[in-house]
Amino acid sequence: MKFRHNAPAVLIITVVIAITIISVVSNRISSQMTASSEEGQFAMMSEIMKSKLVGAENNALSSAEMVAAMPDVKAAFAAKDRERLLAITQDIFRIQHDKYGFTQAQFHELPAVSFLRVHNPKKFGEDLSGYRQMVVDVNRNIAIRKGIEVTTSGVGIFGTLPMTDAAGVHTGSFEMALEFGPLLDALKAAYGFELAVFIEEKILHEVATSLKGDILNEQNRVGKYIKFYTTHSELLRALVSDADINISEDTHYVRDAVGVPYGVLLQPLYNYAHKQIGVVAISGNFGATRSAAGQALVWQSLLAIVVIIVLIGAILIVVRGLLLQPLLMLSERLAALAKGDCSQTIEDTDSLCEEMQQLADNYEQLRAQIQRSKSVGSEL
Template identity: 30%
Template sequence: MRRFLGGTAAAVALAVAVVLVLAFGGMLRLLEGAELEANAHDRAVQMKLVSGALASSFDQAAKFALALAETTARRADVAAALAAEDREALQRLSQGPYDYLKRQAGIQIYGYHSKDIRYLLRMHKPESFGDDIAGFRPMVVAANRTRRAQTGVEIGIAGIGLRGIAVVNHGGEMAGTMEVGLDMRPILDLVKASTNADIAVIVVPSLGGIALDDKTPRFGDLNLAMSTDDELFASLLKKSRIRPTRDIEIGEERIDGRAFSMVTQPLVDFSGRLVGLTIALKDDPRAASRRTHTELWVVALCGGILAFVVFSVLFQVALARRRGV
């Protein structure tokens, strides 16, 4: 009889413990589902913000380059020197502004093109001049032929950058063009600092029609032009089949055991032609959530075991007292 009562107490205690564990589990499951949904929404919002910040930074930088080029192009002394193809005068007039802009604004390219599309003066490389650039500088060709300023991304034999090209007029006629260019790498660093996301610029030479230099890492058709973490994006491009599209895409990737949220967006040149894509990666916040969920499930299981022990003892005590009465 005593053994029967003891077994009954254990069974009741086990049933209570199981009910508590199931109740805890149901609550945790509902909590987990709600949290996953909230995390997915937050991830999409965060990656859209990264995408918007990058696009806005590129656009502002290109407009800044064009504003500097237009300001220079409107100088009468510069226009006269370009019309006369007077390199010495152009260099003398431009040295001060170029030195200042290079130091204060990170200007990478600052130069003048003659109306027959030859590079008359490179302030950033004055020893190189007179070369015909019509074959590999489509942005300069477009400005020359349309007589209109051009701004945006351009891929050349030296790489990819943001350019502003202004038309220089003198005496009612076009004297040539002037360009200001910015390196994209500092822009990536600034966006990373503000969003905590790593960013890469990927170029597809077959789309742009121009091959980059041999030093650029290649992964099939994709060239890793620049990034804030070359090793991370090299690992991504080795394992993933990423292709440029006309739409912004948000997804997830696992790279070397780490979970990331990822957004890809099209990279278009000054003419609107698709030439590649940009990729942003950010640590997936769900990794911390998964650890928390695991810990909560362990707590629920331990709570069930503790409940079983406590109720078993309580039933045994209650039965002992009842027998004493």
């Protein structure tokens, strides 16, 4: 075994292993930080969606309360004067529809019979108790309720309250509803999300008999659900598949679409009776997060390579330049001295390290002593 070959090799291998371990650990920490950041984004998406749904329910209820509190509305409904009630409310509803996205406004007789659909006045008189649990509950308990329900017109976010006449006698109920489209469009405009609402196809076929548009078709079918509304149809088709959508709790994942990584959050959608009727999909562009993580990995790798090269160079300079070469030079002179050659001197000792200078001085002393001994012997 030769020290001049094995020592640098051992040191270089040790450096490479150490830097590699540090780089792997650093990359793992960076990956964990990226994952933590994405988890935070998913949590934010979830909270935004939940708060917006609650806000929409409150808006629907406050608008319904405003209309129901009007004395003329109370009087017309108590008198069961459908034409007068429509004349009073249709302009109000049109303004609410145009400005805020309200799509339904309906008065109900007890216990849950449609009296007037302001949005569709030609259709009235049917019993809603079989599928409008919120209306039944409001009239049974004479209490305010809010939530999501499927109606003959589609899916809405409702605020429903009991109606009373001038004397305070319970006469029925009134509700107003926002549709999901404006809500999802507002979320896209505010946060850059792409969203979709999926409703169970069976429920739509059974209840939403007056649903407008070509919604119930094969192109919109995803598993047992129908894509009821979306802000970006093609993108959500790539991000949410039949295998993804069958959920009963919040689920999230990251998937590439058109070369961009998207974080996808799926949330169960519950109606007023807390029965799951669909799924809400919220997707956000995670390109910036993933790009930053990729750049960090590249820089970590480059830094590791540079450090390895620098340390290898330092090892070669220290081991070979300051240690091995002086040792080889001393070894050659000692070998010559052992053979009786006292002519080889070490002149430039200043370039040597302190320890090597001591060895060189010792060599010179030994060489001088042997040389003197030879001189004395020759004189004798």
